[in-house]
Amino acid sequence: MKAEIISVGTELLLGEILDTNAQHIASRLPALGIDLYFMSKVGDNLGRLTETVNHAWQRSDLIIMTGGLGPTEDDLTREAIAAALDEKLFIDPASEQALRSFFASRGLTFPERNIKQAMLIPSAQPLANPRGTAPGWWVERDGHIIVAMPGVPPEMELMWEAEVTPRLTERSTGAVLITRTLKTAALSEVHVDEMVSDLLKSTNPTIGVYAKTDGIHLRIAAKAGSAEEARRLIEPVEAEMRRILGTAVWGTDDDTLEGVIGRMLLERGLTLATMESCTGGLLASTITDAAGSSAYFLAGYVAYSPEIKVALGVDPDLIEKHGVVSAEVAVDMARAARLRAGADIGLGVTGVAGPDPLEGKPPGTIHIAVHDGKSPQSISYIYHQGRTATKKRAALAVLALLRRTLLKNR
Amino acid sequence: MKAEIISVGTELLLGEILDTNAQHIASRLPALGIDLYFMSKVGDNLGRLTETVNHAWQRSDLIIMTGGLGPTEDDLTREAIAAALDEKLFIDPASEQALRSFFASRGLTFPERNIKQAMLIPSAQPLANPRGTAPGWWVERDGHIIVAMPGVPPEMELMWEAEVTPRLTERSTGAVLITRTLKTAALSEVHVDEMVSDLLKSTNPTIGVYAKTDGIHLRIAAKAGSAEEARRLIEPVEAEMRRILGTAVWGTDDDTLEGVIGRMLLERGLTLATMESCTGGLLASTITDAAGSSAYFLAGYVAYSPEIKVALGVDPDLIEKHGVVSAEVAVDMARAARLRAGADIGLGVTGVAGPDPLEGKPPGTIHIAVHDGKSPQSISYIYHQGRTATKKRAALAVLALLRRTLLKNR
Numbered sequence: 001m002k003a004e005i006i007s008v009g010t011e012l013l014l015g016e017i018l019d020t021n022a023q024h025i026a027s028r029l030p031a032l033g034i035d036l037y038f039m040s041k042v043g044d045n046l047g048r049l050t051e052t053v054n055h056a057w058q059r060s061d062l063i064i065m066t067g068g069l070g071p072t073e074d075d076l077t078r079e080a081i082a083a084a085l086d087e088k089l090f091i092d093p094a095s096e097q098a099l100r101s102f103f104a105s106r107g108l109t110f111p112e113r114n115i116k117q118a119m120l121i122p123s124a125q126p127l128a129n130p131r132g133t134a135p136g137w138w139v140e141r142d143g144h145i146i147v148a149m150p151g152v153p154p155e156m157e158l159m160w161e162a163e164v165t166p167r168l169t170e171r172s173t174g175a176v177l178i179t180r181t182l183k184t185a186a187l188s189e190v191h192v193d194e195m196v197s198d199l200l201k202s203t204n205p206t207i208g209v210y211a212k213t214d215g216i217h218l219r220i221a222a223k224a225g226s227a228e229e230a231r232r233l234i235e236p237v238e239a240e241m242r243r244i245l246g247t248a249v250w251g252t253d254d255d256t257l258e259g260v261i262g263r264m265l266l267e268r269g270l271t272l273a274t275m276e277s278c279t280g281g282l283l284a285s286t287i288t289d290a291a292g293s294s295a296y297f298l299a300g301y302v303a304y305s306p307e308i309k310v311a312l313g314v315d316p317d318l319i320e321k322h323g324v325v326s327a328e329v330a331v332d333m334a335r336a337a338r339l340r341a342g343a344d345i346g347l348g349v350t351g352v353a354g355p356d357p358l359e360g361k362p363p364g365t366i367h368i369a370v371h372d373g374k375s376p377q378s379i380s381y382i383y384h385q386g387r388t389a390t391k392k393r394a395a396l397a398v399l400a401l402l403r404r405t406l407l408k409n410r
Numbered sequence: 411m412k413a414e415i416i417s418v419g420t421e422l423l424l425g426e427i428l429d430t431n432a433q434h435i436a437s438r439l440p441a442l443g444i445d446l447y448f449m450s451k452v453g454d455n456l457g458r459l460t461e462t463v464n465h466a467w468q469r470s471d472l473i474i475m476t477g478g479l480g481p482t483e484d485d486l487t488r489e490a491i492a493a494a495l496d497e498k499l500f501i502d503p504a505s506e507q508a509l510r511s512f513f514a515s516r517g518l519t520f521p522e523r524n525i526k527q528a529m530l531i532p533s534a535q536p537l538a539n540p541r542g543t544a545p546g547w548w549v550e551r552d553g554h555i556i557v558a559m560p561g562v563p564p565e566m567e568l569m570w571e572a573e574v575t576p577r578l579t580e581r582s583t584g585a586v587l588i589t590r591t592l593k594t595a596a597l598s599e600v601h602v603d604e605m606v607s608d609l610l611k612s613t614n615p616t617i618g619v620y621a622k623t624d625g626i627h628l629r630i631a632a633k634a635g636s637a638e639e640a641r642r643l644i645e646p647v648e649a650e651m652r653r654i655l656g657t658a659v660w661g662t663d664d665d666t667l668e669g670v671i672g673r674m675l676l677e678r679g680l681t682l683a684t685m686e687s688c689t690g691g692l693l694a695s696t697i698t699d700a701a702g703s704s705a706y707f708l709a710g711y712v713a714y715s716p717e718i719k720v721a722l723g724v725d726p727d728l729i730e731k732h733g734v735v736s737a738e739v740a741v742d743m744a745r746a747a748r749l750r751a752g753a754d755i756g757l758g759v760t761g762v763a764g765p766d767p768l769e770g771k772p773p774g775t776i777h778i779a780v781h782d783g784k785s786p787q788s789i790s791y792i793y794h795q796g797r798t799a800t801k802k803r804a805a806l807a808v809l810a811l812l813r814r815t816l817l818k819n820r
Contacts, residue, residue, distance in 0.1 A: 011620060011629075013446045014589065015437025018428060027425025036423045037458055039451035041432075044618075048447055055465070072603055072619060073610070106792070111600045131795045152621070154795040208426075274691075274712075280698025281684075281691035284712040288690025291765055291797055299718040302684075302694040302710030304703075308751060312709075341718060355701055387701055 001172055003029060004038035004060045006052055008068035008077050009151060012041045021066040021149075021156050028160070030177030031227070032168050034062065044068065049080035057084060057144055062168075067151030069134035071114040077148050078119055081139060087121035095119075095126045095135050102133055127163040131155045138167060145171070177223050178230035180238055183255060184248040185215040185400040192216045195244050205233050213389075214257050214396050215250070247407055250400070257399040258290040264406045265296040265345075273341030274300040274398075275312060275333040277324065278351040278366065283395040299341035309333065313340055323359045325350055327367045327378045334371035345405075346371040347398050353387050364390050368398045370405045377405055411584050413439060414448040414470045416462055418478035418487050419561055422451045431476045431559075431566050438570070440587035441637070442578055444472060454478065459490035467494060467554055472578075477561030479544035481524040487558050488529055491549060497531035505529075505536045505545055512543055537573040541565045548577065555581070585633040588640035590648055593665060594658040595625040595810035602626045605654050615643050623799070624667050624806045625660070657817055660810070667809040668700040674816050675706040675755075683751030684710040684808075685722060685743040687734065688761040688776065693805040709751035719743065723750055733769045735760055737777045737788045744781035755815075756781040757808050763797045774800050778808045780815045787815050 005026065007019045022039050029036050037060065042052045049068070056063045068077030082089050095118035103110045117134045120126060127136030127147075132155040139146035147164050149156045184192065189211045193200070196218065200207050205222035218241060222233035242249055251260045265272060276283045284300030287293055303309040306324055310316045313336035314329065322328040330348040338346025347370055354363025364384025370377045379401055384390055415432050422429055432449050439446045447470065452462045459478070466473045478487030492499050505528035513520040527544045530536060537546030537557075542565040549556035557574050559566045594602060599621045603610070606628065610617050615632035628651060632643035652659055661670045675682060686693045694710030697703055713719040716734050720726045723746035724739065732738040740758040748756025757780055764773025774794025780787045789811055794800055 010618065013436055013449060014440060014631075015433045015435070016629075018430065018433055020428065023425045023428050025425070026423055030424060037453065037455075038462070039423065041449035043447065045447075052448070059461075070621075071600060074618060111604075114600065152795075154799050158796075279695070280703070280707075281694025281696075281710050281712065282698075284691025285689070285695050285801070286691075288692075288712075288714065288763070289798060289801075293690070294714050297690075297714050299714060299722075300691050300710075300712030302691065302698075302712070304698065304707050304709060308709040353698070388699060391695070391699075 001034045001061045001174055002059070003034045003036050003062040003064060004040070004056050005036065006056060006063060006065045007039070007041045008044065008049060008065060010043035013043045021151065021153060024153070024157065025064055025160065028165070031179070032165070033172045033174035033176040034168065035174065044074040044076055046076050046079055046083070049076055050083040053080050053084035053146070061144060063144070063146045065146065065148045066156055069117065069136070069148060069150045071111070071117055071133070078116070078137070081137065081146055081148065082121045085121065085123060085139070085141065087123060089119045089121055091115060091118050092120040092126060098135070099133060127159055129155055129159055131158055136163065175223055175225060176227050176230055177221060178227055178234065179219055179221045180234045181253050182218045182238065182241055182245070182249050183215055183251045184218070184245055185250050185403070187216055187248050189216050192218065196241060199237060199241060202237065205237055207237070213392055215400070250403055256290070257396055257403070258286050261399055261403055261406070262290040262293055262296065264403065268406065270344040271296050271298050272345050272347065273298050273337040273343035274347045275337035276300070276302055276349045277304060277309070277333070278353040279349050279391045279395050280304065280353070282391045283347065283349055283398055286395045286399065298343045301337055301340070303333070312336055325352055325359050325361045325365055325367065327369070327380050330367035330369040331371060331376045331378050334369040334376060338371050338373065344372065345402070347402060349394055349398050351394060353390050354384060355387060366390070366394045366397065368394065368401055370398070370402050372405060372409065377401060411444045411471045411582055412469070413444045413446045413472040413474060414450070414466050415446065416466060416473060416475045417451045418454065418459060418475060420453040423453045431561065431563055434567065435474055435570065440589065442575070443582045443584035443586045444578065445584065454484040454486055456486050456489055456493070459486055460493045463490050463494035463556070471554060473554070473556045475556065475558040476566055479527065479546070479558060479560045481521065481527055481543070488526070488547065491547065491556055491558065492531050495531065495533060495549070495551065497533060499529045499531055501525060501528050502530040502536060508545070509543060537569055539565055539569055541568055546573065585635055586637050586640055587631055587633050588637055588644065589629055589631045590644050591663050592628045592630070592648065592651055592655070592659050593625055593661045594628070594655055595660050595667070595813070597626055597658050599626050602628065602655070606651060609647060609651060612647065615647055617647070623802055625810065660813055666700070667806055667813070668696050671809055671813055671816070672700040672703055672706065674813065678816065680754040681706050681708050682755050682757065683708050683747040683753035684757045685747035686710070686712055686759045687714060687719070687743070688763040689759050689801045689805050690714065690763070692801045693757065693759055693808055696805045696809065708753045711747055711750070713743070722746055735762055735769050735771045735775055735777065737779070737790050740777035740779040741781060741786045741788050744779040744786060748781050748783065754782065755812070757812060759804055759808050761804060763800050764794060765797060776800070776804045776807065778804065778811055780808070780812050782815060782819065787811060
C-alpha cells in the first residue's frame with residue numbers, strides 16, 4: 001500500500017511549528033506494512049489544498065492528513081477533500097449529537113458555527129475524538145483511502161491508535177518492518193558503536209545507533225512477511241546485544257527511565273523523595289510523569305535559595321565550606337530529602353542551569369546524588385546545551401544513578 | 411515569488427528524524443518576500459524524486475531542496491534535477507579541484523566515487539560548502555530557480571546564510587511578510603474568534619487564530635514592499651486587537667508566560683513559592699525555565715501524599731472535609747507554601763493527573779489557587795488530554811491566574 005502524509009496549516013509553512021504529527025505517523029507505518037512515499041505540508045488555502053489532495057489521490061493508495069478540522073473559516077480540510085472527490089458536504093446527525101454532548105458535558109453553550117465539525121461526505125465515516133471536538137474522517141472510495149485527523153497532537157495520537165491503526169491493519173497486505181529498540185545509559189555513542197561493531201554489518205535485521213537525551217539507543221529493524229517472522233529475526237540479535245551491553249540496557253521501545261524506576265521501586269517496596277536546586281522541579285515532575293507514581297513518590301522539595309536548603313535540613317557548614325554547587329551539598333540534599341519525607345531513598349541535585357555562572361562555576365556544572373541511608377552515591381559532570389536541555393539531562397542523570405543504586409542493592 | 415521546499419531522504423519518511431532544515435528555511439522566507447506554498451519530503455528513489463521536481467517546476471518559481479547530495483548511490487538529488495530538466499551531468503573542473511583540496515587538507519586520500527559531488531548541469535552553478543564536501547547547486551532557467559543544499563543542518567545553515575540568502579535577496583521583488591503574534595489567556599478559541607471577527611476579514615494584514623497550550627494566539631501577518639511598511643500596516647490592527655482583548659493579552663512573539671510573570675514579579679519586588687500535587691513539580695520547573703528566576707522564586711514543595719501536605723502546613727480538617735482534590739485545599743496549599751517559604755505569594759495546585767480517578771473525581775479535575783496574604787483566588791476546571799498534557803495545562807493555568815492577580819493588585 002503506497003501512502004503519503006499531508007499536513008495542513010499555514011503556520012507550518014511559516015516555520016512557526018515543527019510538524020511532529022507527520023513524524024509520529026511516519027514512524028508507525030513500517031510496522032503496518034505500509035510504504036510511505038511522500039510527505040507534504042500545505043497552507044490553509046482551499047485551492048492549493050484541493051490540488052494537493054487531487055495529486056495525492058492520483059499517485060497514492062492511502063492519504064493521511066492532519067490539521068484543518070477546527071471550527072474556523074481557516075479550517076478547510078473537509079472542504080478540500082469534498083472538492084477533490086467532487087462530493088457534497090452534509091451534516092451528520094450522530095456527529096452533531098456527539099458534538100453537542102461534548103459541550104453540554106462541560107457546561108458550555110454550543111457555538112453554532114462549530115456545526116461544521118459534524119459534516120461528512122457520502123464516502124466518509126466519522127472517527128471518534130474523545131479528546132476534542134473535531135471528529136476525524138475515514139474516506140474510502142475506488143480503492144483509495146483518505147484519513148483526516150485533527151492537528152492537536154494528543155487528539156491525533158489517540159485517534160491514530162484507537163481508530164486508524166485497527167482499520168489499516170485490516171487492509172494492509174505488504175511486508176512488515178518490525179523494530180526493537182534497546183535503551184542504554186552510562187555509555188557513549190562511540191563506545192556502544194565499538195561494542196556492537198560486528199552486529200552493525202547485519203542487513204536483515206539492520207542496526208542503528210542513536211544518541212538521545214536519556215542515553216544511547218540501539219534500533220534493530222527486521223523486514224519479513226509477518227510480524228512474527230520479523231520478530232524471529234530480531235530475537236537472536238537482541239539476545240547477543242544484551243549479552244554484550246549487560247546492565248547498561250535499562251529499557252526497550254516505549255520504556256521511559258521514570259517508568260522503569262517506578263517498577264523497580266514498587267517491586268522492592270521502596271519510597272522516594274527529592275531535593276533539587278538547578279533542575280527547579282523537573283526531577284520531581286519527571287518522576288511523576290509515570291502513572292501510579294503516588295505509590296512510591298512521597299515528596300519533592302525545590303530549594304532554589306541557600307536559606308531554603310538550610311530550612312529544609314541541609315547542613316549550613318557544608319554550604320559554607322564547599323558552596324551550594326558541590327557534590328557534598330548534593331549528597332546532603334539527598335539525605336535531607338529522605339529524612340524530611342520519611343522516604344527510603346533521597347535524591348539530590350544541585351548545579352548551574354545557566355546562562356550565567358554561579359559561585360564561579362560554569363553553566364552545565366551538575367552534581368547529583370542518591371542516598372539510601374547507608375552508602376550515598378554521587379556523580380559530577382559539566383555539559384551545557386542551554387538551560388532547558390541542562391535541566392532535562394540532569395534530571396535523567398539522577399534517575400540513571402538511582403537505577404544503578406537499586407541494581408546494586410538487589 | 412512562489413516557492414516550495416523539497417526535503418530528500420528515506421530516513422525522513424521512516425520518521426527517524428525530524429526535518430528541522432525545512433522549518434529553518436520556511437521561517438526565513440517571509441522576510442525575504444518569498445511565498446512558500448508547499449513543503450514535501452521524498453525518499454532516495456530516482457523516479458519519485460524526478461517526478462516531485464517536475465511537479466514543483468510546473469507550479470513554483472523557486473524550489474529549495476535539502477539532502478541527497480552525498481557521495482553514495484543513494485544520493486540522487488543531482489540526478490533527479492538533471493532528469494527533470496533534461497540536461498546532462500558533467501564534471502566541473504573547479505569543483506573537482508575544491509573537492510580534492512578538501513580531502514588533501516585533512517590528510518585523506520580522495521575516494522574516487524566522491525567525484526559525483528563535483529558534477530554540474532549546464533544551468534547549474536556550484537554553491538560553496540566550507541563545512542563539508544558536497545557543494546550546493548544554484549540552477550536558473552526559464553524564470554525558475556532550483557537551490558539544492560546538503561542535508562547536514564550546520565552545512566545547510568551556513569550555505570543558506572552565506573550563498574543562498576544574498577542571491578535570493580537580489581532576485582526577490584516580492585513583498586515582505588512580517589508577523590506579530592499576540593498571546594492571550596483565559597479565553598476560548600471560539601470566544602476570541604467572535605471578539606475579533608471583524609478583524610478576521612482583513613486581507614492585509616491577515617489574522618490567524620491558533621489554540622496553544624498557553625492560550626489562544628492571534629497572528630497578524632502583513633505584506634508590504636518593505637519591513638517598515640509592513641509594520642505600519644500591523645500597528646493599527648494590533649492596537650485595535652489590544653483594545654478588544656484588553657488584559658487577556660499577556661505577551662507577544664517569543665514571550666513565555668513564565669518569562670512575563672518573572673518580569674512582573676521583579677518589577678514589583680515580589681517573591682514566589684509553590685505547593686503542588688498533581689503537577690508533580692512541573693509548576694516549579696516551568697517557573698524556573700525563565701533565566702534569572704532565582705531572584706524571585708524561593709521554594710517549591712511537591713506534596714504528593716496527604717501526609718506530606720499536612721507536614722508542610724496544610725490544614726488536615728480541610729482535607730478531611732473537602733478531600734485533597736478541592737478548591738479549599740488548593741487555596742490552603744498556596745497559603746502554606748507562602749508561609750513556609752516566607753514568600754509574598756504562594757501558588758497551589760491539586761487535582762487528578764490521571765489516568766485513574768481520585769476520590770471519585772475524574773482525570774483532568776484541576777483546582778488552582780494564588781494566595782497573596784490578603785484575598786486568595788482560585789479556579790477549578792476539568793480538561794483531560796492524557797497525564798502529561800494535563801500537568802502542563804494545569805501549570806500554565808496557575809501562571810495565568812497569577813498574572814491576573816498581579817494585574818489587579820497593581
